[in-house]
Amino acid sequence: MPHYVVLYKLTDQGIRNIRQTVERARENQAETERRGFTVRDVFWTHGQYDLVVIIDAPDELTMMAGLLNIGASGNARSETLHAFTLPEMEEVVRRM
Secondary structure, eight states, X not given: OOEEEEEEEEOXXXXXXXXXXXXXXXXXXXXXXXXXXXXXXXXXXXXSOSEEEEEEOSSHHHHHHHHHHHHHTSSEEEEEEEEOOHHXXXXXXXXX
């Protein structure tokens, strides 16, 4: 299952609704897990990004649909990194 690091920046709407951020995160996690994702962790951060989510998705198309669904809410914009585990990276290097 592909792994991702998703970096979120809250929009103006997301900041206005900050008091519901934990509730929204729980709802989003439950919904994405119903769709076959595994949410490994959610972190609220300060600095360049407001949230960091570590997630496994069944495939690229499902991941894209999930990201668009969250983006459509208008509370956050994301930057997504496809992440590779140590064994996966060993396989990449072996194929070089």
